[in-house]
Amino acid sequence: MSSDQLSNTFSALADPTRRAILAKLTTGEKTVSDLAEPFDMTMPAITKHLKVLEKAHLIERSKQAQYRPCKLHPEPLKDIDEWMEQYRQFFEASFDRLDDYLQQLQSKSEDINGNE
Amino acid sequence: MGMNKMNVETKERELIIERIFDAPPELVFEAYSSCNHLKHWWGPKEWPMEECEMDFREGGKWHYCLRGPNEGDESWGKAIYKEIDKPGKLVYEDYFSDKDGNINEEMPGMLITVVFIEHGGKTKLSSTTLFDSPETLKKVVEMGAVEGMTSSLDRLDEYLAQLTTNNQ
Numbered sequence: 001m002s003s004d005q006l007s008n009t010f011s012a013l014a015d016p017t018r019r020a021i022l023a024k025l026t027t028g029e030k031t032v033s034d035l036a037e038p039f040d041m042t043m044p045a046i047t048k049h050l051k052v053l054e055k056a057h058l059i060e061r062s063k064q065a066q067y068r069p070c071k072l073h074p075e076p077l078k079d080i081d082e083w084m085e086q087y088r089q090f091f092e093a094s095f096d097r098l099d100d101y102l103q104q105l106q107s108k109s110e111d112i113n114g115n116e
Numbered sequence: 117m118g119m120n121k122m123n124v125e126t127k128e129r130e131l132i133i134e135r136i137f138d139a140p141p142e143l144v145f146e147a148y149s150s151c152n153h154l155k156h157w158w159g160p161k162e163w164p165m166e167e168c169e170m171d172f173r174e175g176g177k178w179h180y181c182l183r184g185p186n187e188g189d190e191s192w193g194k195a196i197y198k199e200i201d202k203p204g205k206l207v208y209e210d211y212f213s214d215k216d217g218n219i220n221e222e223m224p225g226m227l228i229t230v231v232f233i234e235h236g237g238k239t240k241l242s243s244t245t246l247f248d249s250p251e252t253l254k255k256v257v258e259m260g261a262v263e264g265m266t267s268s269l270d271r272l273d274e275y276l277a278q279l280t281t282n283n284q
Contacts, residue, residue: 007212007222014222091133091243093160098147101157102139105147 005057006083009076012056017041018049022058025072029062035070131245141232144239145203148230154180163191174200178208179217194219198227206230 012018021035036046050070053059060071137144147153151168158165159182167181178195194213200206207229212220219225227246232239 007220010224011222087245088131088133090160090163091131091245094158095133095135095241097157097161098144099135099137101153102137102143102147104156105143106139 005076006079008056009058009080012052012058015049015052018053018058021046021049021053021070022072025059025070029069029071031067031069033067130247132242133244134240134242136235137239137241139239140237141234141239142203144241145206145232148206149202151180158182163189172200173197177217179213181215192217195228204232206232 017039020039024030024035024038032043032046032050035050036043039046050059050061053070054061057073057076060073061068062071147157149172151170154170155165155168158180163182163184165180166183168178169180170176170178172178174197176197178193178197180193180195182191182193183189184191192213192215193210194217195208195210198207198209207227210226210228212223214220224247229244229246231242231244233242234240
């Protein structure tokens with residue numbers, strides 16, 4: 001788990017415009033002007049959002065085509081889900097160890113109690 | 117472990133884990149209350165807690181680091197104690213942080229409530245983690261964590277459509 005990558009994903013998703021861009025991309029590749037249209041935003045403003053999404057690996061932009069169409073890359077969303085799962089495993093593993101540790105403590109305290 | 121069965125429940129932003137420990141609540145509570153105890157059990161075996169500073173009182177902080185098997189693998193956390201009711205209840209906020217203790221604001225914080233109940237000479241521990249997170253995480257969790265998210269674009273489509281409706 002890389003928390004840097006996860007925090008990039010979270011911060012990219014925190015903005016409603018960027019989430020709406022991702023929603024549009026679920027129907028297929030779009031050019032920047034396709035994406036700009038419904039938001040009543042300037043091209044530079046949209047481009048800025050796209051850069052954030054690209055950096056978070058939530059979209060891919062074609063390098064070849066002249067208009068560099070954008071494509072959805074949903075993997076980081078699955079990483080968030082996986083992170084939750086890891087968190088659960090973290091607790092379970094810790095509690096297994098706590099179980100053993102409490103046994104150790106109690107067998108020790110029986111010895112110690114004799115001296116107290 | 118034998119009869120010390122563990123119950124796990126995930127609902128929306130909550131993760132609830134219940135478990136019975138063969139020790140009195142006072143001792144289980146104590147195991148939470150100092151670095152000396154926590155270093156023996158906090159974190160998976162492969163990710164032991166190697167650094168720890170703690171001020172165990174309400175409003176006090178706990179700053180710790182878990183190190184993984186590969187060089188450079190480390191995860192710093194910072195907790196703030198909200199309620200300490202020995203030996204029955206412990207409430208703290210847990211955040212991702214850096215080694216200087218600066219909280220990573222972009223990652224969701226977690227509110228963790230641990231309840232210790234006497235249970236026939238043993239302790240029934242219940243740990244509830246509430247993910248205090250952007251709406252986004254809530255949706256991702258609703259969609260995925262319970263059923264195990266598939267790569268299905270249909271569901272992603274549905275989810276994003278829902279997000280869009282909510283935000284327009």
